[in-house]
Amino acid sequence: xxxxxxxxxARDAVDSHHVWDLxxxxxxxxxxxxxxDQADVYDLLDAIEANGQTVPxxxxxxxxxxxxxxxxxxxxxxxxIRLSTKVNKVRALVANLDDHxxxxxxxSENMARRDLSFIEKALFAxxxxxxxxxxxxxxxxxxxxxxxxxxxALAIAETISAPLIRAIGPAHGIGRPRWEALGKxxxxxxxxxxxxxxxxxxxxxxxxxxxxxxxxxxxxxxxxVQAFEAVEDALAKYQKPKQxxxxxxxxxxxxxxxxxxxxxxxGGTVKRTAKGISISVDEGAFADWLELEAQNIxxxxxxRWLQRAED
Numbered sequence: 508x509x510x511x512x513x514x515x516x517a518r519d520a521v522d523s524h525h526v527w528d529l530x531x532x533x534x535x536x537x538x539x540x541x542x543x544d545q546a547d548v549y550d551l552l553d554a555i556e557a558n559g560q561t562v563p564x565x566x567x568x569x570x571x572x573x574x575x576x577x578x579x580x581x582x583x584x585x586x587x588i589r590l591s592t593k594v595n596k597v598r599a600l601v602a603n604l605d606d607h608x609x610x611x612x613x614x615s616e617n618m619a620r621r622d623l624s625f626i627e628k629a630l631f632a633x634x635x636x637x638x639x640x641x642x643x644x645x646x647x648x649x650x651x652x653x654x655x656x657x658x659x660a661l662a663i664a665e666t667i668s669a670p671l672i673r674a675i676g677p678a679h680g681i682g683r684p685r686w687e688a689l690g691k692x693x694x695x696x697x698x699x700x701x702x703x704x705x706x707x708x709x710x711x712x713x714x715x716x717x718x719x720x721x722x723x724x725x726x727x728x729x730x731x732v733q734a735f736e737a738v739e740d741a742l743a744k745y746q747k748p749k750q751x752x753x754x755x756x757x758x759x760x761x762x763x764x765x766x767x768x769x770x771x772x773x774g775g776t777v778k779r780t781a782k783g784i785s786i787s788v789d790e791g792a793f794a795d796w797l798e799l800e801a802q803n804i805x806x807x808x809x810x811r812w813l814q815r816a817e818d
Contacts, residue, residue, distance in 0.1 A: 526563050528596040529576065531589045534566055536578040552587040555594060560584060563598040567609055576601065579609045607640070624677040626686055628652075629660035630669060636661065659683070666690035671700050674707040675738060676731025689739060696745035706741050707734040769793060 564581025578585060579602060588597045602609075623631065628650060635646050647657040663683070664672060667690045693700070714730045727733065767775040767786070775788035788794045797804070 525601075527599050527601055529566070529599045530595075531585060531597050533574065534576045534578055534585060534597070534599075535569065536582060536585070548583050548586050548590070551583055552590050555584070555587055556591055560588065560594070560598045563600050565602055566599045567602050567604045577609070579604065624679045625660070625681070625683050626664070626672055626675075627677050629664040629686070630672055632657055633661055633664045633669070659687075663687050663690050666694060668700050671704050671707070671738075674704040675734045676707075678731045678735040679729060681732060681735050685735075685739070689735070689742070692739075692742040692745075696742055698742060698745060703738050703741060706737050710734040710737050 562581075562584070564584050565579040566576040566581075567579055569575040569577050576599070581599075585597055588594050632646050632650060635641070635649075636643065640646060641649070643657050643661070644654050647654040650657070660683070663686050667686070692698070693703070710733050711730060714733070717724075728736070762778065762780045764776055764778040766773045767777055767788070769775065769788070774791075774793070775786065777784065777786050788797055
């Protein structure tokens with residue numbers, strides 16, 4: 508055991524002072540996702556093939572397999588090199604980190620770049636919480652924001668839903684107020700999120716067609732911003748069902764209500780409105796029985812009404 512610890516200590520010391528050229532296929536990415544837009548991987552690929560990989564990624568040794576590594580940060584650089592036909596090794600630093608320290612390092616690297624959008628941070632916080640990184644206070648500390656900011660971001664992400672957020676994308680420049688308003692609009696309209704996802708997907712499809720035809724508008728907003736605005740516009744058009752137009756000379760139906768007697772005394776009411784008729788019975792054993800037998804009673808009354816019409 509002491510020999511193994513000594514070997515591990517020696518290995519860690521070497522790792523920490525050396526940049527390694529690793530096989531990309533020997534690196535596994537099990538991290539909590541922090542980015543929604545991976546479109547710039549191809550731009551990064553071109554840069555690496557032209558100038559080499561200037562910034563190493565960070566990995567740690569896989570505790571379950573000494574010949575493999577777990578990614579800490581540098582997902583886009585790793586993906587770019589995996590796509591490359593010219594570069595077959597990825598330059599990497601190897602750190603001695605446990606699960607919690609690895610996530611903390613990932614967060615620190617992202618915060619140093621300061622290029623995650625509001626909704627990316629909200630979704631990242633949601634996934635950190637779901638994956639047991641810590642409570643809201645600990646996540647707030649790691650992301651260098653207040654606990655109230657994390658609570659609000661989590662509430663917004665929950666309201667909108669992760670699938671819809673991923674369909675829209677990072678939407679850089681769209682801050683908390685507009686995402687919060689979007690969530691409130693979704694709730695107020697009881698909107699079908701699958702339909703909204705389809706609207707966002709359509710924007711990306713149209714963008715792909717425009718790229719293929721070389722018809723890209725260079726002055727147009729980022730595609731994810733366009734997707735956000737398309738969903739925003741769709742929600743603005745959600746309307747309550749329109750009332751049927753009244754016939755000429757028709758007067759609005761008045762609400763009528765009268766008491767119902769049960770065993771000689773008032774025990775409920777029957778009310779007629781423009782929308783229909785409702786019967787209420789005072790709470791008690793009879794109300795309990797009526798609840799259980801309501802469908803049978805309606806069936807019987809309807810049959811009697813049909814018989815009466817035939818007669």
